[in-house]
Amino acid sequence: MTLVPINLTVNGERHAVAVEARKLLSDVLREDLHLTGTHVGCEHGACGACTVLLDGQAVRSCLLFAIQLDRSEITTVEGLAGGDGTLNRFQAAMQECHGLQCGFCTPGVVVSMTAYLADHDQPDDEDLRVALSGNLCRCTGYQGIVNAARLSSRGAAVAGGRPGSGPTA
Amino acid sequence: MKPRAFQYHAPESVGEAVGLLEAHGDDAKVLAGGQSLVPMLNLRLTSFEHLVDLNRIAGLGTIERSSGTVRVGAVVRQAAAERSPDVAVGAPLLARALPHIGHFQIRNRGTVGGSIAHADPASELPAVALALDATLEVSGPAGVRIIAADEFFLSTWETAIGDGEILISVDFPSWGGRCGFAVEEIARRHGDFALAGAAVGVGLDEDLRVVRCAIGLFGVGSTPVRAHDAEVALTGGASIGEAAALAAADIDPPGDVHATAMYRKEVAAVVVRRALAAAIEEACL
Numbered sequence: 491m492t493l494v495p496i497n498l499t500v501n502g503e504r505h506a507v508a509v510e511a512r513k514l515l516s517d518v519l520r521e522d523l524h525l526t527g528t529h530v531g532c533e534h535g536a537c538g539a540c541t542v543l544l545d546g547q548a549v550r551s552c553l554l555f556a557i558q559l560d561r562s563e564i565t566t567v568e569g570l571a572g573g574d575g576t577l578n579r580f581q582a583a584m585q586e587c588h589g590l591q592c593g594f595c596t597p598g599v600v601v602s603m604t605a606y607l608a609d610h611d612q613p614d615d616e617d618l619r620v621a622l623s624g625n626l627c628r629c630t631g632y633q634g635i636v637n638a639a640r641l642s643s644r645g646a647a648v649a650g651g652r653p654g655s656g657p658t659a
Numbered sequence: 660m661k662p663r664a665f666q667y668h669a670p671e672s673v674g675e676a677v678g679l680l681e682a683h684g685d686d687a688k689v690l691a692g693g694q695s696l697v698p699m700l701n702l703r704l705t706s707f708e709h710l711v712d713l714n715r716i717a718g719l720g721t722i723e724r725s726s727g728t729v730r731v732g733a734v735v736r737q738a739a740a741e742r743s744p745d746v747a748v749g750a751p752l753l754a755r756a757l758p759h760i761g762h763f764q765i766r767n768r769g770t771v772g773g774s775i776a777h778a779d780p781a782s783e784l785p786a787v788a789l790a791l792d793a794t795l796e797v798s799g800p801a802g803v804r805i806i807a808a809d810e811f812f813l814s815t816w817e818t819a820i821g822d823g824e825i826l827i828s829v830d831f832p833s834w835g836g837r838c839g840f841a842v843e844e845i846a847r848r849h850g851d852f853a854l855a856g857a858a859v860g861v862g863l864d865e866d867l868r869v870v871r872c873a874i875g876l877f878g879v880g881s882t883p884v885r886a887h888d889a890e891v892a893l894t895g896g897a898s899i900g901e902a903a904a905l906a907a908a909d910i911d912p913p914g915d916v917h918a919t920a921m922y923r924k925e926v927a928a929v930v931v932r933r934a935l936a937a938a939i940e941e942a943c944l
């Protein structure tokens with residue numbers, strides 16, 4: 491087994507790790523860096539639970555070999571909230587709208603939608619549902635997640651949510 | 660599951676990559692966006708002793724528009740092509756097809772060249788390349804070859820890319836005059852591979868008669884399929900419905916757990932009809 495040294499900046503912190511060529515980014519994050527917020531569901535790109543930001547873009551960490559990413563910047567779900575623990579806008583909306591139950595899919599949903607909403611100004615409901623199609627949730631039936639996306643993208647009240655109490659963080 | 664162990668190579672030039680492929684023969688495989696290859700490695704449906712990563716080769720990631728074509732480098736990300744004004748203007752059919760691929764997270768990494776080289780018959784971009792009569796540039800031990808799209812797709816996951824060769828770029832011809840383009844597909848869930856789909860272009864004359872037509876079908880056989888008879892019929896004055904029926908009559912789609920062969924034939928007629936109607940409407944604007 492040959493280990494190759496690489497440098498990764500994860501959530502703003504530099505890490506030097508030695509990896510086998512076949513080691514997936516998802517496994518390096520979880521096993522070497524102990525960042526277990528990144529979940530692993532399917533390992534073939536379908537479920538979205540492992541989604542992280544690579545140089546700002548949402549990607550599947552189960553479909554990347556860490557060895558490909560020397561000197562790259564990664565953001566995981568652990569890196570989305572402010573240093574003092576203040577949730578980002580979408581995270582706060584997920585809490586507000588009950589967008590999670592067991593929480594398995596949640597890191598992927600939160601990372602994906604944080605990236606999507608940063609890039610898209612006025613998505614309508616159809617846009618939001620299409621954007622969420624890459625994240626499977628087996629618990630919620632998606633309504634709470636769609637509501638959270640709508641709330642954080644438009645700051646608008648949603649059916650089933652509590653009007654007027656939306657987060658502004 | 661985890662992939663079998665392999666040796667990783669990150670060449671910085673096409674020549675170096677070709678050299679690696681030549682040296683390791685069938686034991687080596689090209690890695691582009693990894694959105695098709697890595698799932699297969701993770702599931703151990705396949706394995707290779709050497710992976711040759713194209714992502715560090717300079718010059719394979721550019722989009723260039725000239726008067727007659729848009730040239731897309733092999734490792735241009737699907738998401739980058741989707742956002743490119745050159746693609747939107749010069750190859751609108753490609754622009755329409757890209758959002759149908761998987762999900763935005765997949766397109767952030769998946770490449771245009773990878774999708775075409777992978778040649779899944781249910782994927783969108785091979786049908787676009789076929790419909791537009793794209794030409795593909797490959798580079799290998801014997802130098803550079805240009806392959807026409809209609810000679811490129813040989814069977815499921817099988818192309819005219821030879822031993823030691825790498826797809827370098829794809830030229831998508833631009834259409835002039837009054838024209839319209841559309842991609843229609845039906846899939847079980849958003850982002851799934853289509854049960855059947857159609858990528859079409861039409862050109863109209865001054866009197867809004869269809870004088871040019873290209874129909875590429877996907878999900879209906881072991882390769883993308885060009886619906887020649889339907890194209891000829893439409894430019895010869897047939898109705899959209901007649902052309903759609905002809906396109907479906909010619910195909911012999913597979914039946915599987917997602918849909919029977921007969922259902923796919925029905926779906927093919929529906930997507931061709933919808934795509935032609937949308938393309939003609941756009942051309943009339």
Ligand SMILES: Cc1cc2nc3c(=O)[nH]c(=O)nc-3n(C[C@H](O)[C@H](O)[C@H](O)COP(=O)(O)OP(=O)(O)OC[C@H]3O[C@@H](n4cnc5c(N)ncnc54)[C@H](O)[C@@H]3O)c2cc1C
Nearest residue numbers: 535689691692693694695696761769770773774776782826
């Ligand atoms: C969840 C999910 C959903 C998807 N949905 C769709 C969909 O709806 N439609 C669709 O079309 N695709 C879909 N895909 C596949 C996606 O489009 C892939 O990106 C694409 O098929 C392969 O491109 P890649 O760059 O990822 O190539 P890779 O996975 O890196 O490579 C694929 C194959 O092509 C070969 N190859 C790649 N580049 C070259 C080159 N330049 N020269 C020679 N050989 C090369 C590789 O050796 C390998 O055999 C989906 C993928 C996932 C994970």
Ligand code: FES
Nearest residue numbers: 531532533538552
């Ligand atoms: S674990 Fe990566 S997409 Fe499911």
Ligand code: FES
Nearest residue numbers: 591592627628629
């Ligand atoms: S909350 Fe359980 S899978 Fe989404």
